[in-house]
Amino acid sequence: xxxxxCIELALIIIKVIIISSLLFALPIPLTWIERKVxxxxxxxxxxxxxxxxxxxxxxxxxxxxxxxxxxxPDKADKWLFKLAPIISLVPIFLTFATVPVGDKITVFGKxxxxxxxxxxxxxLYILAVAGIGVYGLILGGWASNSKYALFGSIxxxxxxISYELALSFAAIGVVMVTNSLSLxxxxxxxxATTWNICYQPLGFIIYIIAGLAEINRIPxxxxxxxxxxxxxxxxxxxxxxxxxxxLAEYVxxxxxxxxxxxxxxxxxxxxxxxxxxxxxxxVSAFIYFxxxxxxxxxxxxxxxxxxxxWKILLPLSLVNILITGLFLI
Amino acid sequence: MTDFLKxxxxxxxxxxxxxxxxxxxxxxxxxxxxxxxxxxxxxxFRGLHTLNKDAQGRELCVACELCAKACPTKCITVxxxxxxNGIGIADRIAKIYEINLVRCMFCGFCEDACPTTAIRxxxxxxxACFSLDCAKADKQRLLAPQEIPVEFEGGYVIKxxxxxxxxxxxxxxxxxxxxxxx
Amino acid sequence: MELIFFYIFAIFAVSSAIxxxxxxxxxxxxxxxxVCFLQVAAIFILLRSPFLAxxxxxxxxxxxxxxxxxxxxxxxxxxxxxxxxxxHQSPIAIIIIIGLVFVMxxxxxxxxxxxxxxxxxxxxxxxxxxxxGELLYTKYxxxxxxxxxxxxxALIGAIVLVMKERN
Numbered sequence: 278x279x280x281x282x283c284i285e286l287a288l289i290i291i292k293v294i295i296i297s298s299l300l301f302a303l304p305i306p307l308t309w310i311e312r313k314v315x316x317x318x319x320x321x322x323x324x325x326x327x328x329x330x331x332x333x334x335x336x337x338x339x340x341x342x343x344x345x346x347x348x349x350p351d352k353a354d355k356w357l358f359k360l361a362p363i364i365s366l367v368p369i370f371l372t373f374a375t376v377p378v379g380d381k382i383t384v385f386g387k388x389x390x391x392x393x394x395x396x397x398x399x400x401l402y403i404l405a406v407a408g409i410g411v412y413g414l415i416l417g418g419w420a421s422n423s424k425y426a427l428f429g430s431i432x433x434x435x436x437x438i439s440y441e442l443a444l445s446f447a448a449i450g451v452v453m454v455t456n457s458l459s460l461x462x463x464x465x466x467x468x469a470t471t472w473n474i475c476y477q478p479l480g481f482i483i484y485i486i487a488g489l490a491e492i493n494r495i496p497x498x499x500x501x502x503x504x505x506x507x508x509x510x511x512x513x514x515x516x517x518x519x520x521x522x523x524l525a526e527y528v529x530x531x532x533x534x535x536x537x538x539x540x541x542x543x544x545x546x547x548x549x550x551x552x553x554x555x556x557x558x559x560v561s562a563f564i565y566f567x568x569x570x571x572x573x574x575x576x577x578x579x580x581x582x583x584x585x586x587w588k589i590l591l592p593l594s595l596v597n598i599l600i601t602g603l604f605l606i
Numbered sequence: 607m608t609d610f611l612k613x614x615x616x617x618x619x620x621x622x623x624x625x626x627x628x629x630x631x632x633x634x635x636x637x638x639x640x641x642x643x644x645x646x647x648x649x650x651f652r653g654l655h656t657l658n659k660d661a662q663g664r665e666l667c668v669a670c671e672l673c674a675k676a677c678p679t680k681c682i683t684v685x686x687x688x689x690x691n692g693i694g695i696a697d698r699i700a701k702i703y704e705i706n707l708v709r710c711m712f713c714g715f716c717e718d719a720c721p722t723t724a725i726r727x728x729x730x731x732x733x734a735c736f737s738l739d740c741a742k743a744d745k746q747r748l749l750a751p752q753e754i755p756v757e758f759e760g761g762y763v764i765k766x767x768x769x770x771x772x773x774x775x776x777x778x779x780x781x782x783x784x785x786x787x788x
Numbered sequence: 789m790e791l792i793f794f795y796i797f798a799i800f801a802v803s804s805a806i807x808x809x810x811x812x813x814x815x816x817x818x819x820x821x822x823v824c825f826l827q828v829a830a831i832f833i834l835l836r837s838p839f840l841a842x843x844x845x846x847x848x849x850x851x852x853x854x855x856x857x858x859x860x861x862x863x864x865x866x867x868x869x870x871x872x873x874x875x876h877q878s879p880i881a882i883i884i885i886i887g888l889v890f891v892m893x894x895x896x897x898x899x900x901x902x903x904x905x906x907x908x909x910x911x912x913x914x915x916x917x918x919x920x921g922e923l924l925y926t927k928y929x930x931x932x933x934x935x936x937x938x939x940x941x942a943l944i945g946a947i948v949l950v951m952k953e954r955n
Contacts, residue, residue, distance in 0.1 A: 318626045322636040357819065397917055398838045405845035412822065415853065419815060419860060431860070434853050441850070458917055573626040574619070 284387075292393050296373050304527035305335045311568050318572045339520070347516040350422055357420035362514070362521035365413020368406045369528045375399040376535050377461050379545045379552045391553070392461065399460040400452060400540070404445050407491070407532065410525060411437040414493075414500060417522070418510035429509030432579065433500030436490055439586035440497075444487035446594035450480035451540045453601045464544030472543040476604075479597045481541045483590055488537065490586070492529040494567060496574040499582055534563035637763055637787070640777040644766035646784065647729050651760065652712045654730035655705055657748040658723060665693055665749070666724035669700040676719035681709035695722065703745040707733060728752045729760065735774055753779065763787050794834055801827035814859035822852045839917045 309324065309332060316323025324331030349358055379391035396402050411433060418430025452458055454476050455466040467473055474481050490497035501509030511522045538544060538559040547555035577585070612618065637643050647653065658666050669686030687701035716725050730752050733740070754760075762784035769776045804827065807820040825848040832841035924932050 314630065316636075317634060318630045320629055320632070320635045322634050322638070325636075325638065326641070354813075354815070357815070360819075396838055397915065398842045401842040401846065402838070405842050405849070408846065408850055409822075409826075412819075412853070412856075415856060416815070416819065419856075427860070431857065434857060438850075438853065569623065569626060569630070573622045 288389065289393060293374075296393065297370055300370060300373060300528050300531070301524070303531060304524050305339070307527050307530070307564070308335045308338070308523075310564075311571075314565070314568045315572050318569070342516060342520045345516040347518065348513070350513050352422045353513065354420040354422065357416050358513075359518075361413050361417030361420055362518045362525075363413070364416060365410050365525040366521050366528075368409040368413075369525050369532060372403045372406050372532055375402055375460060376532070377464065377539065377544065378535075378556055380461070380465075395459055395461045398458045400448050400458050400463070400536075403460075403532070403536065404441070404448065407529070408437065408441055410529065413522070413525065414510045417514065418500075421510075421513035423513050425507045425512045426510050429500040429502075429506050429512070432502075432506075433493065433510060436493075436497065436499060436582060436586070439583060440487045440490040440590070443483055443586065443590035443594045444491055446591070446598060447477075447480045447484040447487060448536075448540060450477045450594075450597050450601045453598070453605060460539050460544075464539055464546065467543040468546045472541065474541045477541065477597070477601070479593065479600075481537075483594050483597065484537060484540065486585070487590055488533040489567070489570065490582070492533050492567075493526065494530065495571040496577050497582060498576065499579055502576060504576070530564060530567055531560070534560045534567065537563050635787070640766065640768045640775075642765065642767070643763050644777050644779050645787075646754065646758075646760050646762045646764045646779065647731065648760035649729070649756070651729045651731075652714045652727040654707070654728050654733060654752070655710075655716070655743065655748055656726055656728040656752055657703065657745065658726055659749070660695060664695050665699055666695055666722045667700050667703065668694060668696045668698050668722055668724070669703070670698075670721060672719040672721065673716035673725055676715045677710075678713060678715060679709045679711055681706040682716060700745060703748060705743045705748070706741065707743055708738075708741045726756075728756075729754050732777060754781070761786070790834055794831065797827045797830045797834070801831070815856060818852050818856045818859055821855070822849050825849045825852070837916050837920075839920055 312334070313323040313331075315321075324334035327333040327337050349355060374393045375396050377390075377392035377395070381388045381390050383389070414433045415430040418426040418428075418433070421427075451463065451473050454473060455463045457463055457466065463473075489495075493500055498509075500506075501511065503509075506512070511519055514522065538556065542559050544559075545552035545556040547559075550558075637645055639645065660666055669684050671684045671686070674680070674682040674684045683702060683704040683706075684700050685702040686698055688697055689699045690697055693699055712727065714727050717727055720726075725748075735741075758781065763786070765780040765783035766777045767780070769778050801824050804820045804823040808817045808824060811817045811820065825844060829841040829844040829849075832838070832844055
C-alpha cells in the first residue's frame, strides 16, 4: 500500500467516525425539538425546567435511562432479546454509508467527498438495508414472549411488506427521470435542470406517505400503538436496550428526510448559501414536517392502513411509473 | 365529486396541518408556576379565610358562632369570651377561633352567615405543607393580613419567584408586574 | 486484501448456513438464514456486482420476514419435535445427498475457479447496473419475459386461492 491509499483509507475511517458519532448525537437535540414542537402545537411550552428552555432535558432523560434496571423477562428468548435492539440500530447506521451530505470540498489542498462511498446502486442499497432494520422490531417483539409485543411485531412486519413496495416504486420514478441509481448523480442531475418534485409530484406524495409508514411514525405507528398494544414491540424493553430502539427510530426519521431532500428537493443545491447549509435547512424542514404531522393527525386503524397501502398507494405508484415512462419516451 | 376532489387534494389534511401550524406559532397558555409566574385569582375567589378588623383596628368578630353553625363540615370552632379592653367591636370576642382546613371545603357559607363581615374568604391558595400543624388555621393566622390586599383586582398572571426557606417553599408574588392571561 | 475479506464472508456464510439446518428453534434458523444471505450479498460486492448484492438483500433477506411469519403463525414453537417428522426418509435422503455432492464436486472439478473477468473491464463493471439492464432487455429478453409471465401467473394463482376460500 502506498501513501495515497493510506490517506484514502484514513479519510474513509475519519468520515465513518464523524458520521456515526453525529448520528449517535443527533437524537439528543431531536427529542428536545420534538417535545418542544409537541408542546407549542398543544399551546404548552414543553420541557422548561432543565437548562435554558429545557435544552438539557434529553441529557437528563438519557441519564435516567442509563440508570434504569435492564429487565429481561424470564420466559423471553434471551439471545434474540439482546440481539434485537442492535439489529434495529445497525442497518439504519449502515445506510448512511451512501448518503451524501454534499459534493466535494477541498481541505488542505486535497479533494474530500462529503459521502463515504458513491455506490452506483445507492438508492437500492439504502432501501434494501433500511428494510433489514424492521427485523429488530419483529425479533424484539417475538423474543419478548409477550402478547402485546408479538402483535406489535407482526403488525410492523405486515406494514413493512406493504409499504416498502410503494416506497421503492416512488423512488423508481425518480431513478427513471435521472437515469441513475447513485444518489450523487441524482442530485447533480437536479442541479442541471430543476428539482425532481416538479417532474414527480405524485411520486413525492407517495414517497412521503410510505416513508411515514416505513419509519413507524404517526399516523402509521401501528406497531407501537399505545391505545391497543400498550407500547407494541418494545413493551418489555427497558434501560439502554429501549433507548436503542428510540435511537433507531430517530435516525430512521433523519434518513427519510435526507432521502426526500436528495430524491425530490435537489439535495445540497441552492443559491447564495453554501451547499451544506442548504442541505441542513432542507433536511430540518423535513424533520419538522414529520414532527408536525405527528402532532396533527390521529393514528389510522389497522385495516385502513392496509387499504391505503395496497389499494391506493401501490396502484398509484405503478401509475406514476407508467406516466413517467410515457413522458420519457 | 367534491368529496373526491377533496380527498385527492388532501384538503382536510391541509386544514388540520394549517391549524396546528397556527397553534405552533401562537403564544402558549402555560403559566410558568411556580418558577416565574403565578395565577392571581379574582376577588370572588374562595381561598384561605381571613378575620377582618375595622378601621380602628378592632376585631370585627363578636364570636356569635353563626359561622360554626352554618358550616356544613363543622370545621369551625369558636369559643367566646368577655373582653372590655376594646380588642373587638363589642364586649364579646373569640377566645379561640380555629378552622380545620383539612375538613373545610371552602364553600363560603361562613362568609354568608357572618353578621359583622368579620370572616371572609381570602385569595391564599397555597395551603400545602410538610406537617399537619398548618392544617389548622388559628386566630392569629387568620387575623394576619394576607399577602394580596383585598382591593387588588384579580384575574391576572403575576410575576413571582420560588423561595425555599426553612419554613417551607413559598411562591412570593410581585404585584407590580401583572398581565392578562390571554 | 480481497481474499481475506472473501474468507471472512465465506466462513460466516457457511457456518451460519450450518446453523440454519442444525438449530432446533425455527426463528433462530430464520435469523441465521438472514445472516447467511447477508454474507452472500457481501461476496457479490467483492465480485464487483453491487446490483446483485442489493437485490440479494432486498429480495432474499426481505423474504426471511415471510419465513419468520410462517414460523410464528403456523408452527407451535414450544412443542415442535423435528425427529418425529422423519418417516423412514433418512436412507433416501442420504443417497440423494451423496448424489448431489458428487454432481457438485464434478462441476467444481471441471470449472475454472480462477476464471478471468471476461469481456468487461473494470470501468464497465463500475456501471454494472446499466450493463445488466441492457442485457436483460436485449440478449435475454425472452427468458426475462417468460419469468415475468411465470411470476404473474403465481400472483394470480395466489389471489384465486384466497378468493376461493372466502367464498
